Amino acid sequence: MLRVGIVGVGFMGRIHSLGLRQVRGAKLAAVCSRDPAKLRGDWTHTRGNFGPEPGRVDLTGVKAYADYTAMLADPDIDLIDVCNPTHLHPATAIAALNAGKHVLVEKAIALTTADADAMLAAAAKSGKLLMVAHVLPFFPEFAFAADAVRSGRYGKLLGVHLTRVISRPDWSADIGDAAKTGGPAVDLHVHDTHFIGLLCGVPKEVFSTGIVEGDAVNYLTTQYLYGPGGPAVSCSSGAIATSGRPFAHGFEIFLEKATLAYHSGGVPLTVFTADGKSFVPELDGGGDPISAFTAEVQAAVDGVAAGAVPDLLSAKLARDALTMCHRECESVKLGRPVRID
Numbered sequence: 001m002l003r004v005g006i007v008g009v010g011f012m013g014r015i016h017s018l019g020l021r022q023v024r025g026a027k028l029a030a031v032c033s034r035d036p037a038k039l040r041g042d043w044t045h046t047r048g049n050f051g052p053e054p055g056r057v058d059l060t061g062v063k064a065y066a067d068y069t070a071m072l073a074d075p076d077i078d079l080i081d082v083c084n085p086t087h088l089h090p091a092t093a094i095a096a097l098n099a100g101k102h103v104l105v106e107k108a109i110a111l112t113t114a115d116a117d118a119m120l121a122a123a124a125k126s127g128k129l130l131m132v133a134h135v136l137p138f139f140p141e142f143a144f145a146a147d148a149v150r151s152g153r154y155g156k157l158l159g160v161h162l163t164r165v166i167s168r169p170d171w172s173a174d175i176g177d178a179a180k181t182g183g184p185a186v187d188l189h190v191h192d193t194h195f196i197g198l199l200c201g202v203p204k205e206v207f208s209t210g211i212v213e214g215d216a217v218n219y220l221t222t223q224y225l226y227g228p229g230g231p232a233v234s235c236s237s238g239a240i241a242t243s244g245r246p247f248a249h250g251f252e253i254f255l256e257k258a259t260l261a262y263h264s265g266g267v268p269l270t271v272f273t274a275d276g277k278s279f280v281p282e283l284d285g286g287g288d289p290i291s292a293f294t295a296e297v298q299a300a301v302d303g304v305a306a307g308a309v310p311d312l313l314s315a316k317l318a319r320d321a322l323t324m325c326h327r328e329c330e331s332v333k334l335g336r337p338v339r340i341d
Contacts, residue, residue: 002301003029005077007068007092008084009038011048012106016081016133018051019293026079026301030063032071039064049166049247050289068092072099079304081133081297082106085180086187090115097126104131104300108190109318111182113326116319129309131300132318134194138295140283141262141269142195145253148260148271149199155256159232160199162192163263164249165219167241183216184239185332186325191249192235193328194321196224198312199253200231202320205339210332211240217329224324225337 004026006013013031020028033039038046039059046054065071072080072095080096082089082105090110093103103123109132110116123130136142149157166188181187196203203224210220219238226233241248250263262269272278284291299310309315324340331338 002026002078002304003076004079004081004297004301005030005032005063005065005071005074006081006083007032007071007096008082008088009033009035009043009046010083010085011046011051013081013083014043014046014054015048015051015290015293016083016106016297017057018290019297020081022291022294023298023301025305026297028062030065030071030074030077031059032065032068034066036066039066049169052290069095072096072101078102079104079300086182087111087180090119093119093130094122097122097128097130100126100128102129102131102304104133104297104313107132107134107194107318108182108186108322108325109315110322111186113319113323116315116322120315120319123315129303129307130315131303131309131313132315133296133300133313134191134318134321135292135296136191136195137198137312138292138299139289140292142251144269144281144283145251145260145262146195146198148258149253149255154258157199157231157253157255159230159254160196160234160251162195162235162237162249162251164188164192164235164237165241165245165247166239167243167246168239178214178216182325183218184237185210185217185220185329186322188239189220189235189237189328190318190321190325192237193324194318196233196235197317197320197324200224200226200233202324202340203233205337206324206328206331207337208328208331209335210238210328212332217332220328220332222328222331 079102205225208222219240221236224233253260259272303310327338
């Protein structure tokens with residue numbers, strides 16, 4: 001039985017703990033928070049933009065730590081699940097790897113590519129797994145799309161357009177602090193760049209336009225330039241919607257033999273085939289977003305058991321996704337295409 005310790009009992013820490021309840025071969029063994037009330041099970045103030053209403057949780061049999069270094073010294077913990085704010089990810093993950101623990105770190109992997117590279121180097125040196133929890137490919141619609149593209153069953157990928165918009169996040173102080181999250185062009189949009197990297201790889205250049213507030217890019221539209229032969233890839237993402245439209249995401253994916261369309265605003269995943277027909281595939285997950293986090297954590301647990309990082313949790317893929325976000329922000333501010341080295 002793999003014993004998991006969660007560092008950071010905020011919104012994502014709570015969601016990971018809910019997902020962990022249904023995971024096979026693992027259990028929640030410890031939590032770490034600077035808030036004494038949370039260590040006593042009062043998780044009332046961990047609200048986010050989805051999931052069940054937070055409240056009190058039963059932490060019977062779960063160790064409680066106020067300092068993650070003490071958790072890392074616990075020989076009974078096998079996997080550290082890093083769910084504290086993004087700016088703290090590098091120090092926490094590197095310390096855990098150096099302590100001989102496997103690590104699952106919530107997206108984004110870090111705020112800078114240099115920090116992400118340091119995390120990858122620490123993992124290589126320690127011999128332990130560094131996995132990054134990008135949950136989007138575990139949502140049923142995106143999982144279906146990724147499999148359809150990567151398997152090639154509908155032919156060559158021709159084009160992709162992704163959308164992801166939210167209203168201004170206001171459910172916690174940290175989520176609205178660009179110094180801690182990177183702002184919407186990192187914290188939100190990295191979902192898209194990760195999925196684009198998974199489907200298409202890293203483009204040669206990006207060309208973005210957008211809206212800047214202070215030093216943070218709050219909304220952008222990007223063309224991902226792969227050169228002659230494509231694919232033609234674009235995305236619009238950011239915190240631009242009014243409060244009546246708190247969240248929406250979706251895609252259209254154009255393949256030689258099919259078009260895949262999905263939008264959370266009311267368009268179920270639909271496959272339009274070359275013979276003029278269409279169908280709505282049956283999907284696992286039942287529409288509960290927590291099931292995607294269960295699948296994500298299950299993949300991490302299975303990875304530890306197999307001794308290899310699952311490709312959907314690749315730290316290199318997460319690092320490249322972060323780099324793409326930064327190059328897009330540069331493009332917005334410079335008003336021209338920016339090359340990705």
